[in-house]
Amino acid sequence: MQPTIESETSGAQPVYRIGGEWTVDHAEACLGATDAIQVAAGQSAVIHCGGLHHIDITGAWMLDRKIDALRQAGATITLEGFRPEHFRFIEHVDALFHHTGQVLEREELPRPKPYLPLTLLRDYAEMFIDSLTFTGWCLVVFGRTLINPSRFRFRAFIKQCEAAAVRATPIIGLISFLIAIVTAYQGAAQLKRFGAEIFSINLVTISVLREMGVLLTAIMLAGRSGSAFAAEIGTMKLNEEIDALKTTGLDPMEVLVLPRILALVVMTPLLTFFADMMGLLGSGALTVATTDSNWMLYLSQLSTAVRMPDFWIGLSKAPVFGLLIGITGCFHGMAVTNSAESVGKETTNAVVHAIFLVMAADAIFSIVFTMIDL
DSSP: OOOEEEEEEETTEEEEEEEEEESGGGHHHHHHHHHTOOOOTTOEEEEEEEEEEEEOHHHHHHHHHHHHHHHHTTOEEEEESOOHHHHHHHHHHHIIIIITSOOOOGGGSOOOOOOOHHHHHHHHHHHHHHHHHHHHHHHHHHHHHHHOGGGSOHHHHHHHIIIIIGGGHHHHHHHHHHHHHHHHHHHHHHHGGGTOGGGHHHHHHHHIIIIIHHHHHHHHHIIIIIHHHHHHHHHHHHTTHHHHHHHTTOOHIIIIIHHHHHHHHHHHHHHHHHHHHHHHHHHHHHHHHHSSOOHHHHHHHHHHHOOHHHHHHHHHHHHHHHHHHHHHHHHHHHTOOSSHHHHHHHHHHHHHHHHHHHHHHHHHHHHHHHHTTO
16 A cells, blocks of 8 residues: 555645655655654644554655654644554654664765875875784784694694685695696797707706796785685674683684694695696696607606706795795784775785785895795
């Protein structure tokens, strides 16, 4: 039944009789009905709702907004004929939208904060300081665990090793295998002009062992495990589970953060070794398939191309990359505020910042190793 409103005059006082269904299904008709209520400043009127069948929050809000506007204009409005449940509902809506300071007026909606360069610079500076504080607290918790090993959550550590690293093995192996094939193919195509196709093995071996294996592993872990850390911890914070841990006397840093960070520090070198082996396997598969070489010739050339310093240089970067990814993911998880939007934002930031830190650290490693002639 459509919402209705009828006007009549009782003496010098207008009376508006409301009826029908004032619900969200008839929102447009409700808006037109409220527009029919016209009371001049200083005049009094009665709104009689004896014919009202049903009302929900949409109809109550439209009616309450109109009454409030008339009262602010100086009119006197009296409500009569309401059923008790309808009157209580409208009173509740009025308290919700007016007495809590959350009046739904367009001009009072919060405006988005302008992202000026100085504002962005300030936000990044604050985030940098907060991340340093978080890192320092992680070191404190780690030191406390070394002094008292019984505080370490070994089961949580093993679980994170399995969830964050072991389950990432297939995708890391496949990516390393395919990237090595692409690199070997492109290298062979260029070296073929000089009759030196066999040296594409040297090219792929050095690039995989020194850079590609550890970088691909770190990037995959940042996108997979870093985002998972931020989402898991952020959701727990949103659901007040972290507050519950504190209430029960448990330190969230010991229970949630430290096992995740140590899991990545320990497992990243192992995954890097696996990525290196899969990369060399991909290079060998392409070399054998596209040239006159065989596996014995490939292994013979590989034994001369492999330099142990290249292998150890790539492997030495892995724990640092794992540490950066773990700290970044957990930091952004703990930075979540009380909204679902914040979980998505911090999860995205965790991936972006982790990859940036990994690339920056790799650049620093390259400069240092070049300076010491490695």
